[in-house]
Amino acid sequence: MLFNSVDFALFFPIVFLVFWLLANRNIFLRNSFLLAASYLFYGWWDWRFLLLILFSSIVDYLVGLQLGQADAPAKRKLLVGISIVTNLGLLAFFKYYNFFAESFVDAFSFFGRAIQVNTLNIILPVGISFYTFQTMSYTLDIYRRKLKPVHDPVAFLAFVSFFPQLVAGPIERASNLLPQFLEIRHFDEAKASAGFKQIVMGLFMKTAIADRLGLYVAAVYGNVDHHNGMTFMVATVFFAIQIYCDFAGYSLIAIGCAKTLGFDLMDNFKRPYFAHSFKDFWSRWHISLSTWFRDYVYIPLGGSRGSEGRTYANLFTTFVISGLWHGANWTFIIWGALHGFFQTVEKALQNAQRVRLPRSVSIVLVFTLTCFAWIFFRSASVPEAFQIIERIILHPGHRIYTGDLGIFSFALLAILFLLITEWIAEFRPDWTLLYHRSYAVRVFSTSFLILYMAGLGVFDNSQFIYFQF
Amino acid sequence: MEFIQIKGLVRKVFLYLIILTGIDQCAGALLDLALNHSPDGRYYKAKYSLEDCEEDIVIIGDSRGEMDYLPTVFEDSLHMSCWNASRGGQGLPYFRIIQEGLLKRYTPKIILFNVEDNMLEMPTDYERAGFLRPFYQDHPEIRPFIDEISPLEKWLIRSRLYAFNSSFYYLFRPYIFHNLDGDLKDHGWKPRYGSVDPEEERAFTTESELAPLDPMAVQLFETFMNRFKEAGVKVMIVTPPNYNLQVITSSTDQYVANYCKQNHIPLFRYSENIPLITHSSWYGDRDHLNPEGATYFTQKVAHKIKDAFDLVEDPVSVIEFE
Structure with a gap:
């Protein structure tokens, strides 16, 4: 859903009103609503993209929990490695596979060797570079012991997919944005x-x-x-x-x-x-x-x-x-x-x-x-x-x-x-x-x-x- | 407490939007006034084409339609009134709008349709016809075309200011500089003054590329032709000349030629006419004839139209330029 579209002009006022009806009643309900709204916003492009963001979020949520409990450096490295490989892997496949494959072929052709590498017909999921970086910063900060893992999965999923900044940033740090999902919010007219x-x-x-x-x-x-x-x-x-x-x-x-x-x-x-x-x-x-x-x-x-x-x-x-x-x-x-x-x-x-x-x-x-x-x-x-x-x-x-x-x-x-x-x-x-x-x-x-x-x-x-x- | 605050905010926003709508409508009314009193220019011309024109011959086309044909020459040689409704940069959506505007009021005797050699190969661009938005409210016949511009259009057009979106330059220009889009006495013709320098311009080139046709453009073209046919209007198609560019063939050319043959529409092809194409002093720029060239060219076309009428009561032959 584009910000400059009729869809968003209808979507946002509804989200605004429902959000504030729920805001200070129940954090879980409010975050669940935000999560649903964000997934609707993102799925408007292509619902299949939701599977990617869900996968990336679940991996980082679980890695975060494990990192919170692990003390052994080797295990911590392994866990953060899983997060990095998962996120960069998604990025590499969806965004860079064809580029590297074609560059590889070009490089060989330059030296007079023709090789055959198949390119794939891949659709680049909107905003993948943004949300993978945002969710990766969460696990990296826990790894560096700058942040405690969050236990509420809904709050975490809502943080990763928060619709205003989901597809083109700002790429928020978990330490700044995530705590805001765990607080009661009060409407401030100003x-x-x-x-x-x-x-x-x-x-x-x-x-x-x-x-x-x-x-x-x-x-x-x-x-x-x-x-x-x-x-x-x-x-x-x-x-x-x-x-x-x-x-x-x-x-x-x-x-x-x-x-x-x-x-x-x-x-x-x-x-x-x-x-x-x-x-x-x-x-x-x-x-x-x-x-x-x-x-x-x-x-x-x-x-x-x-x-x-x-x-x-x-x-x-x-x-x-x-x-x-x-x-x-x-x-x-x-x-x-x-x-x-x-x-x-x-x-x-x-x-x-x-x-x-x-x-x-x-x-x-x-x-x-x-x-x-x-x-x-x-x-x-x-x-x-x-x-x-x-x-x-x-x-x-x-x-x-x-x-x-x-x-x-x-x-x-x-x-x-x-x-x-x-x-x-x-x-x-x-x-x-x-x-x-x-x-x-x-x-x-x-x-x-x-x-x-x-x-x-x-x-x-x-x-x-x-x-x- | 919070609920009351939100209610208060919603009320304020609502009130603000009402005031904004009021300002918008007032601004729109002033702009309407400017449009209705336009001394000349493209809005005068569009308004005349949609609301007042009752000429026997109407020329429809793009910038070359607008600059290459002099209505006064047709009037003198054919003794029929003529209006040039062409508009630079426009394509089939605009032509269809003008068509609907004409047929709603009267039936012209002849339509001279200026067809570019790649007209049916270009993607259909409704946005270009967007400069007719100010007529949206009063002309239901143009709404389907404007609505095609984008899904937002139906909503945005409710704003009177938006109806004049990006039109201010051309709306107010005629109040300061007269006749930049043609003199009223020339009945819609816009002269292209100047000449090309054969030394600096392109060398003689031929073109015979067969690009794929755009299905939407083809559909619009056929509807355009059928609507006139149903109304009993005689349509003549002319492909205009370009300086030093001989179009041997194109997908559009082939399609239009077949269409004309099947439907007994006279077709005059000047896009491959060597004497006309290579005559540098007749061109204002590589794509448009200057007044001297346009006068000569219009006389040629007038002669052909005359022939087409004299030939048989109901023209059935495809006429190629010799």
């Missing part, structure tokens, strides 16, 4: 109201900005042979904003939905294009994933505890894995590698204390390089990405394709609107109209967003980009 506003803002970012820009980006990137370098530069900047608004919009809706039900999810984005370094960028972009990789990949690899060279290698490896997490395609791996490279160079320059740029120049530089990496992320293949880069460098042309002038001008308007709201949120948070102290201003600004969406939003039932991951 919190619910803040949640609804986040939903409105998230829908605005998705329909009025991301999908609006997406029309132009799809027209340009879908027709690589027909556009010049300048057009690709514009389309890439548009895509940078599109993917941000698409994903941050989704996260805001998820956080807002959870908030109306009294749950607090972590922030996932903090105006990433105001980042003045790549380190800063990754502390603002997809925060739940970057901190996950920091805690469960980078630090276990050794983090920054070893030599300088080892630290750079760890950093680079983490980003390559992060790229692979995004998708089974070399374009994503190169995207991740580029970010790893940018970070290592940045760290090396900082260590050498060679470069000090003014903040505004750093922001522009980081944004430009981020856009460069987005070319790989958006392109259908690596050769296509290089073709686009070649166009930008060698054939910039002298005219930008605008397509339909109406669509293009509304896209520019959307960017202007985003720039203003982001600037206010970054530098003048007290000016934020949506949370202004005046009731009239709050109502006016919320109404403006809704009416703007009605007039200029794109409602083509499009998926959120991160669903594919």
Whole structure:
């Protein structure tokens, strides 16, 4: 079920009302209801996917219980190994099998040997990368003795499948979210109201900005042979904003939905294009994933505890894995590698204390390089990405394709609107109209967003980009 | 206590939605006013096609339909009134909507249908016809087509502001810049000024690719033709020229040619006519004729239509351009 669908518009108010009727009466009943609602939400795509999430949840629930009782290091390692193998195994099969099989064949062909490997016709279950990481963090935290296992299976299953953040995050840590399933919840009107506003803002970012820009980006990137370098530069900047608004919009809706039900999810984005370094960028972009990789990949690899060279290698490896997490395609791996490279160079320059740029120049530089990496992320293949880069460098042309002038001008308007709201949120948070102290201003600004969406939003039932991951 | 709080919130949300609906309806009424008084442009044209047009000949097509045929030339040579209802970027859903809008009110004598060589191979895109949403309330005949855009459409269209979704640029532009979509005296024709530079444009190319037909497009095409046939309207099909691109054949071409043959529909193919295709000074860009080229081309088509009428009372032959 998509957040921007009629189905969800009917589903959510019912869940909201029934949840609050049950909320402070009986935790078991409330969690059972949330679990049923979440499974309905997820099963709306394909009920068969439910078997996977159920399997992954049961394995981690049982592993968690066993880990709570086991003291022997070998047994603990075995148990956490079962959890990792199960979750990564599901991910490897459903997401990466064909990619590795095809890459294997390509590698052999490159050396002049033809081999036959059968690919499978597999449907990628929506959100598998998100919930496997979330449920894995539970067993890993128990293994590290940072968390006690939960005994209530319904609460655990509801935590893994919690519908607001099930398919595209934020990837919650069990230590933050799970205890919230074990508490009595009390309705708080101010919190619910803040949640609804986040939903409105998230829908605005998705329909009025991301999908609006997406029309132009799809027209340009879908027709690589027909556009010049300048057009690709514009389309890439548009895509940078599109993917941000698409994903941050989704996260805001998820956080807002959870908030109306009294749950607090972590922030996932903090105006990433105001980042003045790549380190800063990754502390603002997809925060739940970057901190996950920091805690469960980078630090276990050794983090920054070893030599300088080892630290750079760890950093680079983490980003390559992060790229692979995004998708089974070399374009994503190169995207991740580029970010790893940018970070290592940045760290090396900082260590050498060679470069000090003014903040505004750093922001522009980081944004430009981020856009460069987005070319790989958006392109259908690596050769296509290089073709686009070649166009930008060698054939910039002298005219930008605008397509339909109406669509293009509304896209520019959307960017202007985003720039203003982001600037206010970054530098003048007290000016934020949506949370202004005046009731009239709050109502006016919320109404403006809704009416703007009605007039200029794109409602083509499009998926959120991160669903594919 | 909590129940009362929730009840209070629900009441507030309900009240808020009522106020929002009121604002939406008021905004919609103002936009309706702007549409109804549009001095020219695409909304004027759509409104005229759906509500006022009573011309003998109506041209239906996409941007090439809009730019390549001059109604005034048809009027002068055939002594029949003519309106060009074509719209750039549009396809079969739009053509069907215009058709229903026409047939609801009157029966044109001739429909000149501009068919692209790949029209039935392209996936049917209802979204493009979405710019006709403002007419949804008053024109029940267009509803089935707009509803096809997405499952949300039936619900969203209840908002008057949504009915004008993304239309503001083209709705208000004619109030500031006149005649960008054609002068009213040209009866729906939109000129494409300029010329192509043969040095920079594509070299002469031939095309004979047979891509699979889109079943939905075929179905829409057949319904379009049948509806006119049932109403007793004579339909002429024309495939327009592209600069330096000779379409030898295509799946659409083959299908349309067979259809025309079986149903005795005159078909004029200019998409393979070498003199027309290679005459660079007649093109505003590689896909559209400029006023000079459009005038010449329309005269040729007018001549063919005249022939088709003079040939027999009830045209039964497929006419190919020599």
